[in-house]
Amino acid sequence: MARFIFRSVISTIVTMFLVSLALFLLVEVGSGDITVKILGVFATPEQRASYRAQLGLDQPWYIRYLDWLVGNDWRVRSRIGHPLVAVPNPQTKELEWWAQVDGQLVRWEMREGHLFALVRQPDGSVLEQPADDQWQQTPEGKEIFWGVNTKNSAVKWVRGEGEEVYVLTSAGMRKEGDGPQQYIPLRKGLLRGDPGTSLQTGRPVSVTLFPRVRNTAILAGMAFVVVMPLALILGIIAGINEGRLVDRAISVSSLALTATPEFVTGVFLILIFGIWLKIVPAVSVFLSDRAIFENPQLLILPILTLTAVELGYIVRMTRASMVEVMNAPYIRTAILKGLPYWQVVLRHAVRNALMAPITVIMLHVNWLVGGIVVVEAVFGFPGLGSYIFDSAIFGDFNAIEAAAMLLVSIAVFTRLVGDLLYTFLNPRIRYS
Amino acid sequence: MTTAPQTIGSRARPNPLAKLWGSLSLVFESRIGTIGFFMVAFWFALALISIVWTPYDPNASLFGQNLPPNAENWLGTDHLGRDLLSRLMQGTQVILVKTRLPNGWVIPIGVALWGVLGSLTLGTLLGLNAGYRGGWTDQIIMQIQDALIAFPRIVLYLVVIAAMGQGDLVVILAITLTGAPGVARLARSLALDIKTRDYIRAAETRGESPWYIMFVEILPNARGPLIVDAMLRVGYAIFAIGTLGFLGIGLPPPDPDWGNMVNEARRFIYTNPLAVLWPSLAIATLVIGLNLFADGLREETTRYQK
Numbered sequence: 001m002a003r004f005i006f007r008s009v010i011s012t013i014v015t016m017f018l019v020s021l022a023l024f025l026l027v028e029v030g031s032g033d034i035t036v037k038i039l040g041v042f043a044t045p046e047q048r049a050s051y052r053a054q055l056g057l058d059q060p061w062y063i064r065y066l067d068w069l070v071g072n073d074w075r076v077r078s079r080i081g082h083p084l085v086a087v088p089n090p091q092t093k094e095l096e097w098w099a100q101v102d103g104q105l106v107r108w109e110m111r112e113g114h115l116f117a118l119v120r121q122p123d124g125s126v127l128e129q130p131a132d133d134q135w136q137q138t139p140e141g142k143e144i145f146w147g148v149n150t151k152n153s154a155v156k157w158v159r160g161e162g163e164e165v166y167v168l169t170s171a172g173m174r175k176e177g178d179g180p181q182q183y184i185p186l187r188k189g190l191l192r193g194d195p196g197t198s199l200q201t202g203r204p205v206s207v208t209l210f211p212r213v214r215n216t217a218i219l220a221g222m223a224f225v226v227v228m229p230l231a232l233i234l235g236i237i238a239g240i241n242e243g244r245l246v247d248r249a250i251s252v253s254s255l256a257l258t259a260t261p262e263f264v265t266g267v268f269l270i271l272i273f274g275i276w277l278k279i280v281p282a283v284s285v286f287l288s289d290r291a292i293f294e295n296p297q298l299l300i301l302p303i304l305t306l307t308a309v310e311l312g313y314i315v316r317m318t319r320a321s322m323v324e325v326m327n328a329p330y331i332r333t334a335i336l337k338g339l340p341y342w343q344v345v346l347r348h349a350v351r352n353a354l355m356a357p358i359t360v361i362m363l364h365v366n367w368l369v370g371g372i373v374v375v376e377a378v379f380g381f382p383g384l385g386s387y388i389f390d391s392a393i394f395g396d397f398n399a400i401e402a403a404a405m406l407l408v409s410i411a412v413f414t415r416l417v418g419d420l421l422y423t424f425l426n427p428r429i430r431y432s
Numbered sequence: 433m434t435t436a437p438q439t440i441g442s443r444a445r446p447n448p449l450a451k452l453w454g455s456l457s458l459v460f461e462s463r464i465g466t467i468g469f470f471m472v473a474f475w476f477a478l479a480l481i482s483i484v485w486t487p488y489d490p491n492a493s494l495f496g497q498n499l500p501p502n503a504e505n506w507l508g509t510d511h512l513g514r515d516l517l518s519r520l521m522q523g524t525q526v527i528l529v530k531t532r533l534p535n536g537w538v539i540p541i542g543v544a545l546w547g548v549l550g551s552l553t554l555g556t557l558l559g560l561n562a563g564y565r566g567g568w569t570d571q572i573i574m575q576i577q578d579a580l581i582a583f584p585r586i587v588l589y590l591v592v593i594a595a596m597g598q599g600d601l602v603v604i605l606a607i608t609l610t611g612a613p614g615v616a617r618l619a620r621s622l623a624l625d626i627k628t629r630d631y632i633r634a635a636e637t638r639g640e641s642p643w644y645i646m647f648v649e650i651l652p653n654a655r656g657p658l659i660v661d662a663m664l665r666v667g668y669a670i671f672a673i674g675t676l677g678f679l680g681i682g683l684p685p686p687d688p689d690w691g692n693m694v695n696e697a698r699r700f701i702y703t704n705p706l707a708v709l710w711p712s713l714a715i716a717t718l719v720i721g722l723n724l725f726a727d728g729l730r731e732e733t734t735r736y737q738k
Contacts, residue, residue: 011578018579026591259719261671263678263691264712267698271705369584374675385586389679392590400594404587412582 004423012416019408020190024065027397027404034395038199039173047173050166054153055199056185068196068401071189073097076154079146082106084154086188090124094204095194097152097186108147110157110178115145135159148186155180195402200394205402209387213406216372216383219299223306223368228361230307231314232354238315239322239353240345250315257312262371266305266378273301283380302379309371318357325353355425358418365414369407451652456659458732465728471721475714479529479542482521490518491686498704507710510693511700519688520710526687527670527718532600543600543683544669547607548662554608555615556658560646562616563623574620577613585610589676598684603676607669618661622654656733663726667719674715690715 034057035048043051052058056067066072073084082099089096098105098120105120108131117131135143143159157180165179188194195205238250257265274282280300291298325331326349334344373385380386384403391399459465487506488494493513501508507516526532528542541549562573580588592606626632627650635645676682677691690711697707 011575014575015578015582018575019582022579023583023591026595255720255723256716259667259723260712260716261674261678261691263675263694264708264715267694267701267708267712270698271701271708275702367585370586370675373586373590374678377679388587389590392594393681395594400591404583404591407584407587408582411584415582 005420008416008419012412015412016409019412020069020405021065023401023404023408024068025061027400028061028064034199034397037395039168043173046164047166050164050179051168051173054151054165054167054183054185056153056183059184067185067187067189069189070191071187071194072154072184073186073188076184076186079156080148080154081146084148084186086186086194087120094207095188097148099148106148107150108145108157109150110180113160113178115147115157115159118150149180152186154184154186156182190402190405195405196398198391198396198399200391200396200399205399209384209399209402209406212382212384212387215381216376216385219302219375219381219383220306220368220372222299223303223310226303227307227310227314231311232318232357234311235315235318235357236322236345236350236353238319240326240349242323242326247319251319254312254315254319257308258316259312260308262305262309262374263378265308266301266375269301269304269308270378273304286382298381302375302381305375305378306368306371309375310368313367314357314361317361318353321356322349322353325349328352355422358421358425361418365411369411452659456729459725459728461732462728464724465732468721468724468726468728471717472725475524475718475721476528478521479524479527482518482525483529486515486518486521488515488518490514490522490688498700498707500704500706508704508707510707511696511704516693516707516710519693520690520714523688523690523693523711523714526600526683526689527673531604532687534599534601543603544607544666544673547604547669548611548665550604550608551611551615551665552658552662554612556619556651558612559616559619560623560650563620564627564642564646564650570620573616577616580609580613583610585672586675589672590681593676593681598681600683603673603683607672610672611665611669614665615658615661618657619654622657623650626650626653657730660726660730660733663722663729667722667726670715670719670722 033048034055035043035051039047039051056064059067067075073086077084080099082101084097085100085105086095086097087105088094098107100106107118107120109116109118115131115134117129117134119127119129121127135145138144145157145159147155147157149155157178165176166173167176168174185197187196193206195209197203198205198208201208234250234254238247241247270282273280280297282301286298331344331349334348335341339348369385372383373389375381376383376385377389384407388400388403388407390396391403459469491514495505495509495513495515497509497511497513499505499509499513505515505517507520510516510519526542527544529540531539531541531543531546533539558573558577562570562577588610589606592609593602596602596605623646632645632649635649640649673682673689674691674694677689677693678695680692680695682691683689693711694708697704697711701708
């Protein structure tokens with residue numbers, strides 16, 4: 001048993017590693033030029049190259065993979081010579097990178113060939129000091145400086161050789177003189193809880209992802225609460241009445257439900273309940289961040305759609321398992337020895353029959369995710385599914401990778417739980 | 433399942449197509465299997481007919497917009513005044529009978545079927561190796577398969593399409609990748625069972641290579657469950673194609689796509705609610721047909737095994 005658990009956990013960790021590698025390669029290496037999406041099709045090659053460098057995309061993929069996974073502040077630290085810390089901005093609460101020099105938080109800026117140190121004061125404001133005495137001599141006779149700039153990158157400035165760079169502002173690309181020669185965007189890495197910055201919104205993924213995850217968790221959780229008891233009961237009823245009219249009715253309708261795509265179910269539910277009967281809102285219009293709590297009827301149609309999609313599959317599963325158990329010799333024995341029928345069903349059959357569906361349901365989380373992407377697209381529901389869809393269309397790799405890794409970890413984790421649950425429920429494995 | 437008894441020493445083997453038909457024709461023994469067969473055959477026939485004839489040009493705006501069903505347009509028209517019946521018929525082609533290559537060529541057999549063939553090939557290759565060889569090969573293949581299964585399908589579709597763009601071949605690749613782990617798992621369990629048989633011992637004693645044993649001895653004996661599974665997978669594939677079409681990232685135009693037809697029609701659901709119904713019904717009946725067909729086939733192939 002302990003050996004089995006150990007093996008499952010190890011295998012899960014290896015799986016997660018493989019998935020992260022595959023995902024990273026597929027998204028980051030396979031996708032096209034992201035600057036086309038951010039800067040538009042009319043940007044010049046110089047502007048693109050400059051922006052790619054600012055995003056750190058000029059580094060080889062394995063370096064970027066490591067940065068993405070475990071961060072790079074520990075790697076960059078030796079170049080800057082000071083510890084790097086991420087401190088929340090007093091206004092936005094988003095993390096900013098600072099170098100810690102003699103107990104003070106410092107960033108640097110180069111203007112008109114001169115270096116300035118920006119020292120953060122305890123109240124959050126910034127004090128500017130000239131820092132031209134900090135240039136370092138290189139053997140080739142150049143003066144260089146590695147520091148943290150105001151855009152959370154570690155950068156290399158060379159004195160007297162300000163690179164011409166293009167900075168993205170709200171009004172478009174702006175050309176600047178005193179630019180750095182090299183950029184390394186600082187990040188803590190996924191494993192330390194920092195999935196990076198969204199390219200689409202320019203804000204940290206962790207900030208924008210959270211409300212979406214909450215919305216989807218509420219939606220999927222409520223659908224789960226509705227589906228599970230209903231599906232198991234219907235499946236058991238169909239299973240003990242094998243071949244009768246009840247069974248036929250339940251089986252045929254669950255087959256029809258399984259074979260109807262989510263988007264069709266959603267569209268028909270909108271047509272019937274939202275447009276003809278007008279009893280529930282037909283789309284999920286979120287006027288505020290907390291709309292889901294203020295206006296719970298927004299959830300009704302999405303939940304119904306998810307229910308319809310999931311119901312058929314679990315009912316069929318439970319029915320098949322129940323039929324198999326009811327034909328087992330020990331059930332015949334129980335009936336023949338004169339136990340009341342309901343007792344045979346409840347005490348002998350159901351316990352064994354539910355084992356298969358429960359583990360399969362755990363595996364089924366993957367399917368639920370597919371359903372969620374479609375349901376959120378149909379209803380305009382701002383959840384994780386629409387987040388991942390939008391990011392994939394844009395090519396926003398930090399956002400896709402974060403959302404996908406979250407979904408994969410949920411899927412892998414539930415499967416691990418399913419495995420353990422199965423071991424626990426099944427004495428034949430438990431005692432072996 | 434065996435056909436005529438073979439004379440000893442004769443090298444003649446039954447033609448593989450006849451063998452496949454031998455296992456498929458069993459389905460007519462079962463009532464639901466027969467129903468399923470005719471539902472699937474109906475759509476195949478429609479696809480073949482649409483190659484030579486559709487009532488009107490499926491991509492031409494010939495009529496009024498959003499017309500309800502009438503004598504001229506049996507299923508009505510869409511928001512651009514195109515005949516829905518013609519579009520529905522034409523939409524069957526890409527799924528079932530033709531695939532468009534990027535250079536403009538068209539090859540027979542539809543996207544859903546190529547996708548399933550792909551996952552069947554990749555899946556049996558991995559699964560048979562894992563099951564028959566065992567040991568480290570098994571460990572590594574199962575680990576890769578676990579990683580692929582861990583991806584939610586839709587995420588894999590989105591990522592593959594985001595990375596490689598739209599196109600028939602990309603959809604085929606996405607279906608192959610998502611289907612292969614499931615096939616591999618099934619093929620592995622079948623191989624684990626079959627490799628304990630005496631005829632495998634005999635082949636090993638004769639000195640046959642592992643590849644010969646896997647593909648000539650094990651695979652033909654594992655074909656029943658694999659075929660049933662493949663039928664269900666065609667259903668999933670059609671489902672997936674519909675979903676991608678609905679999200680607007682599926683099979684590219686000019687050929688109509690059922691999922692995309694639903695997406696276009698739902699925007700005009702107030703004026704023409706029936707336009708949503710037809711493509712939805714098409715997807716649902718085709719998938720149900722495949723499900724029934726697979727159920728019937730499974731019932732008949734496992735009837736004598738209990």
